[in-house]
Amino acid sequence: MKPETVLVTGGAGFIGSHTCVELLEAGNDVVVIDDYSNSHPSALDRVREITGKSFAVYEVDLRDRAGLSAVFEAHPIDSVIHFAAKKAVGESTQIPLEYFDINIGGTTNLIRTMHQHEVTRLVFSSSCSIYGDSSAAPLSEADPANPTNPYALSKWMCEQVLSQACVYIPELSVIALRYFNPIGAHPTGRLGEDPLGVPNNVMPYLSQIAVGRLTELSVFGDDYPTPDGTAIRDYIHVVDVADAHRVALEHLDDRDGFRVFNLGTGSGVSVLELVAAFSKACGKEIPHRIAGRRLGDVASLIADAANIDREWGWRTRRDLADMCRDAWNFQRQNPEGYPV
Ligand SMILES: NC(=O)c1ccc[n+]([C@@H]2O[C@H](COP(=O)([O-])OP(=O)(O)OC[C@H]3O[C@@H](n4cnc5c(N)ncnc54)[C@H](O)[C@@H]3O)[C@@H](O)[C@H]2O)c1
Numbered sequence: 001m002k003p004e005t006v007l008v009t010g011g012a013g014f015i016g017s018h019t020c021v022e023l024l025e026a027g028n029d030v031v032v033i034d035d036y037s038n039s040h041p042s043a044l045d046r047v048r049e050i051t052g053k054s055f056a057v058y059e060v061d062l063r064d065r066a067g068l069s070a071v072f073e074a075h076p077i078d079s080v081i082h083f084a085a086k087k088a089v090g091e092s093t094q095i096p097l098e099y100f101d102i103n104i105g106g107t108t109n110l111i112r113t114m115h116q117h118e119v120t121r122l123v124f125s126s127s128c129s130i131y132g133d134s135s136a137a138p139l140s141e142a143d144p145a146n147p148t149n150p151y152a153l154s155k156w157m158c159e160q161v162l163s164q165a166c167v168y169i170p171e172l173s174v175i176a177l178r179y180f181n182p183i184g185a186h187p188t189g190r191l192g193e194d195p196l197g198v199p200n201n202v203m204p205y206l207s208q209i210a211v212g213r214l215t216e217l218s219v220f221g222d223d224y225p226t227p228d229g230t231a232i233r234d235y236i237h238v239v240d241v242a243d244a245h246r247v248a249l250e251h252l253d254d255r256d257g258f259r260v261f262n263l264g265t266g267s268g269v270s271v272l273e274l275v276a277a278f279s280k281a282c283g284k285e286i287p288h289r290i291a292g293r294r295l296g297d298v299a300s301l302i303a304d305a306a307n308i309d310r311e312w313g314w315r316t317r318r319d320l321a322d323m324c325r326d327a328w329n330f331q332r333q334n335p336e337g338y339p340v
Helices: 014-025 040-051 063-075 090-095 096-116 151-166 202-210 240-249 271-281 306-312 318-334
Strands: 005-009 029-034 055-061 079-082 121-127 173-179 181-183 217-220 233-239 257-263 290-293
Touching: 005 014, 005 271, 014 029, 014 040, 014 079, 014 240, 029 063, 029 290, 055 063, 055 173, 063 096, 079 096, 079 240, 090 096, 090 121, 090 151, 090 181, 090 240, 121 151, 121 240, 151 173, 151 257, 173 240, 181 240, 202 217, 233 240, 233 306, 233 318, 240 306, 257 306
Parallel strands: 005 029, 005 079, 029 055, 079 121, 121 173, 173 257, 181 233, 217 290
Antiparallel strands: none
């Protein structure tokens, strides 16, 4: 791959920090912007430590047009990977306008600033949540979107904005990756998922129980139409997700326009199966109790992951045991998360 200068928005976050490692190890120059609203600057120190490479970092809110523009003026940016967003489904039902402003407004601001600076190549973080409560399993990119909460809607709207931008600005090349459920951590145990506040996602919740920071997992719903009644998700290792971004960059020049790919393993795992796999990895029973279904949750989301394999020959390389081992390794080494 030809080394490029890649702007990574939200680079201090869970997926962003792992992607920075992949990009730097592939020889690229990296520039990060983040407002640290859901991350720690120390994650970026760890990226430097793992890779032995330095890179520029700016504390900028994605919506700050002048601040963003200054970053494009300071660096010869070839392409952008856009992670920065708010991502909690439940929270998005409480503060929907904040989600629309940051996720949609921030993306509009970014693509506009890119256009002003003649940057045409973008990889965008989308989400399987846009499929909503679909009865199709597995879900292919051709299945209809049916967002059931403001977060999912914001991601779907971003895809629409970017797709339309590509129609009217033909030199643009945009790849949207619809992630299923990224979990796990860097195998060194130096990077991982460390959300601010009480975790919204199941894996950091499990690992914080295992180190004694939380007491019990609430399993939201055991009456779904699934074999054990708990919700099924397609978990994917965060290092596989990061690797897919490196590969997506290589394919931005294949052709102009808007393309979308699912990013999952193609296999479903229930909440109870995940609890069992994590218990095995950490060697402790994880206390859990059945609670009612959570508003906005759906029974099953499994990727049809054939498209990205067919087009790019890319597939995941890490399994559920790897995901649980690495997530536990990070939490064990960093029981209180990143140093503040
Ligand atoms: N983690 C998942 O389960 C998942 C699933 C599907 C899609 N995604 C998408 O992937 C992307 C990254 O997710 P993540 O899990 O790494 O989340 P994260 O919260 O760990 O990372 C997001 C980063 O963006 C930053 N940020 C947020 N708002 C910003 C703003 N206005 N300006 C600048 N920086 C801002 C945060 O501080 C954080 O560092 C998001 O777009 C998310 O919607 C995540």
